[in-house]
Amino acid sequence: MASQDITPVVKDSAKVSLLNDPKFRGYIFQAVAVLVIAGLVYWMVNNTITNLQRANLASGFGFLDGRSGFDISSSPYLAYSSDSTYLQALWVGILNTLTVAFAGIITATIIGFIIGIGRLSHNWLIRKICTVYVEVFRNVPPLLVIFFWYSGVLSVLPQARQSISLPFNMFLNNRGFFFPAPVFGEGAWLAGVGLLVGIVGTFLVRRWAYKRQMATGQQFPVGWTSLGLIVGLPLLALAIKGFPLSFDYPVLGAFNLRGGSQVGPEFMSLYLALSFYTASFIAEIVRAGIRGVGKGQSEAAHALGLRAGPTTRLVVVPQAMRIIIPPLTSQYLNLTKNSSLAVAIGYPDLVAVGGTILNQTNRSIEVVTIWLVVYLSISVLTSLFMNWFNAKMALVER
Amino acid sequence: MGPFLGAWGAIRQYDLSSVGTMGTNLKGQIVMKNLVLKGALAASAFVLLANAASAATLDDVKKKGFLQCGVNTGLPGFASPNDKGEWSGFDVDYCRAVAAAVFGDPTKVKYTPLSAKDRLPALQSGEIDVLIRNTTWTLSRDEQGFDFTGVNYYDGQGFMINSKKLSGINSALQLSGASVCVQAGTTTELNLADYFKANKMEYNPVVFEKVEEVNAAYDSGRCDAYTTDQSGLYAYRLALTAPDDHIVLPEIISKEPLGPVVRQGDAQWADIIRWTHYALLTAEELGITKANVEELAKGDSPEVKRVLGQEAGTKLGTDLGLTNDWVVNIVKAVGNYGEIFEKNLGSGSPLKIARGINAQWSKGGLQYAMPIR
Numbered sequence: 129m130a131s132q133d134i135t136p137v138v139k140d141s142a143k144v145s146l147l148n149d150p151k152f153r154g155y156i157f158q159a160v161a162v163l164v165i166a167g168l169v170y171w172m173v174n175n176t177i178t179n180l181q182r183a184n185l186a187s188g189f190g191f192l193d194g195r196s197g198f199d200i201s202s203s204p205y206l207a208y209s210s211d212s213t214y215l216q217a218l219w220v221g222i223l224n225t226l227t228v229a230f231a232g233i234i235t236a237t238i239i240g241f242i243i244g245i246g247r248l249s250h251n252w253l254i255r256k257i258c259t260v261y262v263e264v265f266r267n268v269p270p271l272l273v274i275f276f277w278y279s280g281v282l283s284v285l286p287q288a289r290q291s292i293s294l295p296f297n298m299f300l301n302n303r304g305f306f307f308p309a310p311v312f313g314e315g316a317w318l319a320g321v322g323l324l325v326g327i328v329g330t331f332l333v334r335r336w337a338y339k340r341q342m343a344t345g346q347q348f349p350v351g352w353t354s355l356g357l358i359v360g361l362p363l364l365a366l367a368i369k370g371f372p373l374s375f376d377y378p379v380l381g382a383f384n385l386r387g388g389s390q391v392g393p394e395f396m397s398l399y400l401a402l403s404f405y406t407a408s409f410i411a412e413i414v415r416a417g418i419r420g421v422g423k424g425q426s427e428a429a430h431a432l433g434l435r436a437g438p439t440t441r442l443v444v445v446p447q448a449m450r451i452i453i454p455p456l457t458s459q460y461l462n463l464t465k466n467s468s469l470a471v472a473i474g475y476p477d478l479v480a481v482g483g484t485i486l487n488q489t490n491r492s493i494e495v496v497t498i499w500l501v502v503y504l505s506i507s508v509l510t511s512l513f514m515n516w517f518n519a520k521m522a523l524v525e526r
Numbered sequence: 527m528g529p530f531l532g533a534w535g536a537i538r539q540y541d542l543s544s545v546g547t548m549g550t551n552l553k554g555q556i557v558m559k560n561l562v563l564k565g566a567l568a569a570s571a572f573v574l575l576a577n578a579a580s581a582a583t584l585d586d587v588k589k590k591g592f593l594q595c596g597v598n599t600g601l602p603g604f605a606s607p608n609d610k611g612e613w614s615g616f617d618v619d620y621c622r623a624v625a626a627a628v629f630g631d632p633t634k635v636k637y638t639p640l641s642a643k644d645r646l647p648a649l650q651s652g653e654i655d656v657l658i659r660n661t662t663w664t665l666s667r668d669e670q671g672f673d674f675t676g677v678n679y680y681d682g683q684g685f686m687i688n689s690k691k692l693s694g695i696n697s698a699l700q701l702s703g704a705s706v707c708v709q710a711g712t713t714t715e716l717n718l719a720d721y722f723k724a725n726k727m728e729y730n731p732v733v734f735e736k737v738e739e740v741n742a743a744y745d746s747g748r749c750d751a752y753t754t755d756q757s758g759l760y761a762y763r764l765a766l767t768a769p770d771d772h773i774v775l776p777e778i779i780s781k782e783p784l785g786p787v788v789r790q791g792d793a794q795w796a797d798i799i800r801w802t803h804y805a806l807l808t809a810e811e812l813g814i815t816k817a818n819v820e821e822l823a824k825g826d827s828p829e830v831k832r833v834l835g836q837e838a839g840t841k842l843g844t845d846l847g848l849t850n851d852w853v854v855n856i857v858k859a860v861g862n863y864g865e866i867f868e869k870n871l872g873s874g875s876p877l878k879i880a881r882g883i884n885a886q887w888s889k890g891g892l893q894y895a896m897p898i899r
Contacts, residue, residue: 198715199729199731201730383704386703473739474710483643
C-alpha cells in the first residue's frame with residue numbers, strides 16, 4: 129500500500145473525528161460482532177425449529193422420561209433394566225465413560241511416567257525399549273489400538289468352559305475377567321470407619337512429619353505408617369467383629385461363569401488401548417519436562433550428596449512438573465474424548481447408549497446436544513482441576 | 527473452510543437454492559459410514575438449512591437423474607455388493623424396480639449402504655430418496671416423520687446358536703444366562719429385552735453398531751447366541767467359519783414386517799413406492815414375468831392389458847406421475863415378486879428360504895396386492 133501522494137493531514141489533536149477514535153471504533157466493532165453472532169444464532173435456531181416442524185418432528189427433552197426398552201451389558205453403579213428411562217440409560221453411559229476415562233488416565237499417567245523416565249535412562253536397552261514403545265503407539269490411530277486389544281483379547285483367551293484359573297478364585301476367559309465379590313455381613317461398617325480413620329490419620333501424620341523435618345531435619349517413615357493405618361485399621365476393625373466378610377465366588381454356569389464380579393472384554397480392551405496409546409504421548413511430555421530442568425540442578429543435588437533416586441524424585445521431577453502439567457491436561461482431555469471410540473467394540477459408553485436412544489426416539493438434535501454438553505462439561509471440569517493443580521505446583525516466589 | 531466445505535458436501539442432497547449456489551458444485555459422492563457423524567449430520571442439517579428435503583421427491587429425483595436408495599451395508603440375499611461393487615439382492619431389486627418405474631431404466635440408482643442406526647437419520651436428512659433396508663414397520667417409526675409404503679417381506683426374530691458347543695440346547699427358552707450378540711438401534715434389541723423379561727430369564731446383551739462387528743463377535747465365540755430377523759440369521763450363517771455347526775432355534779419371538787420407507791408428507795412419492803410393490807405382486811398373480819411381459823402387453827387379456835397400461839386412454843400411470851407403461855418397465859427390469867424372491871432368497875440362492883408367509887394370498891401367504899385399476 130505504498131501511496132504516492134501522501135497528504136499530511138494536520139488536525140487539532142483535541143478534536144479527533146469520532147470515527148478515528150480507537151476507543152469508539154472498538155465499541156463499534158464489538159457491537160457489530162455481537163450482532164452478527166446473535167443473528168447467526170437466531171438464524172440457526174429458527175431454521176432448526178422450522179425444519180423440525182416441516183418434518184413433523186417433535187422437539188424438547190421430554191422423551192428422556194420414556195421407557196428405554198433396551199438392556200445395557202455393563203452398569204456397575206446403577207440398577208438399570210429395560211424398564212428404566214432413557215435418562216437413566218444416559219446416566220449409565222456417562223458413568224461408563226467416566227469410569228473408563230478415570231481408570232485410563234491413572235494408568236496412562238503411571239505408564240507414561242515410567243516410559244518417559246526410561247527414555248532418559250543410562251541403560252541402552254531400557255532406553256531403546258522405551259523409544260520403540262513410544263514410536264509404535266504414538267504412530268498408530270487409537271481405533272486400531274482398540275481393535276488390536278479387542279481382537280487380541282477375544283482370539284487369545286479361551287471359551288468359558290476352558291477358563292484360565294488364576295489365584296484367589298479369579299478366572300480369565302473371552303467373556304471377561306472374573307473375581308470374587310466381597311459380601312459384607314453385619315458389623316462390617318466398622319471396617320469402613322477404620323478406613324476413614326486411617327486416611328485422616330495418614331493425612332495428619334504426613335503434616336506432622338513434614339513440620340518435624342523442617343524443624344529438626346529428622347525423617348519419619350511416613351510411607352510405612354500410612355500403609356499400616358490404611359490397611360491395618362480396617363483389618364483390626366474386622367477382627368474385632370469376628371470377620372463379618374464373605375466372598376461370592378464365580379462358578380461355572382450353563383453358559384458362563386456366574387456370580388462374583390466381572391469386567392467384560394469390551395471394557396478391558398478399551399481401557400488398555402486408551403492407557404497404552406495415551407501413555408506414549410505422556411512419556412514424551414515427561415521426557416520434555418525433565419529435559420527442561422537445567423542440568424545444573426541435578427549437578428547441584430549430586431554435589432550436596434543426594435544419590436540418583438532422590439535427585440530425580442526430590443529435585444528434578446518437582447521442577448519438571450511445572451512444564452509437564454499443562455500439556456498433560458490436553459492428553460487427559462484427549463483420552464476422555466477418545467473413549468467415545470468404544471462404540472466400535474460395543475462398550476456401552478455415552479456415545480453408544482446415546483446412539484441407540486437417537487435411533488429409537490429419532491431425536492437427533494437433542495441427543496447430539498446432550499453428547500456435546502456432557503463431553504464439554506467433563507473436559508471443562510478436568511481442565512479446572514488441572515489448572516488448580518498447576519497453580520499449586522507453580523513456582524511461588526518468596 | 528475445510529470442515530465447512532465438508533459439511534456442505536455431506537448435506538448435498540438438499541435443495542440449496544435458498545442458501546446459495548455452493549451446493550450445486552459439491553454434489554460429489556460421499557458415503558458417510560460413521561453413525562455418530564450421521565446423527566450429527568442429521569442434526570446439523572436441521573440446524574443449517576432453511577430448506578430441508580423438499581416435498582416433491584419425484585421432481586428432485588427426475589431432476590438429478592437417478593434414485594438414491596438406502597440399502598443394507600451387506601446382508602446376503604437382501605443387499606450386498608459383489609467383488610466388482612455391483613449391488614444385488616431382494617431390496618436392491620426393489621430399488622431397481624422404482625428406478626425402472628420412474629426412468630424406465632433400472633440402472634439409474636445409486637446405493638447408500640447404511641447401518642441400522644444410520645438409516646432413518648439418512649432418510650430424514652434427505653441424503654437418500656427411499657430407504658429399502660429390511661426396516662421393521664412400527665408405530666413409533668411411522669409417527670416420527672416417516673411413512674411405510676407396504677411390507678415386501680414378512681419376517682420374525684429368531685436366535686442362532688453354535689449347536690456343537692451348546693449341544694443340549696434346542697429352544698430359546700433354555701438361553702437363560704447367555705450372552706447374546708445383537709445390533710444396536712434395532713427393534714431386535716427391544717424384542718430381545720422384552721422376550722427375556724417376559725420369560726423371567728437373564729441375559730447379557732453384547733451390542734455392536736455394525737452388523738459386520740456383530741458377525742465377527744459371534745463367530746469368535748464372544749456370545750452364545752445371535753439374534754436378528756430369521757432371514758438375516760440364515761444369511762449371516764453362510765458367512766461363518768463353520769456354517770454347519772450353527773442352528774437357528776425354532777422360536778420366532780416377534781413380528782418383523784419389513785418394507786420400504788419414505789419421508790412423511792410426500793403422498794405422491796409414497797404412492798409410487800407403494801404401487802411399485804403392488805405392481806410386482808400383481809405381475810406374479812397374473813403370471814407376467816420378465817420373459818413374457820412384452821409379449822403379454824400385446825395380448826388381449828383385458829386385466830393384463832389394463833395393468834400393463836395398454837388400455838386405450840388409460841391414465842393410471844400418468845396420474846401417478848409416471849408413464850403408462852410403468853409396470854412393463856418394472857417387470858422387464860427385475861421380473862415379478864416371485865422371480866425376485868426365488869432369485870435372491872429362495873431356491874435360486876444359497877439361502878434357500880421357503881416362501882412361507884410371503885407367498886401370495888391365494889396360496890396361503892400374506893402378500894396381497896391392491897387392484898391396479
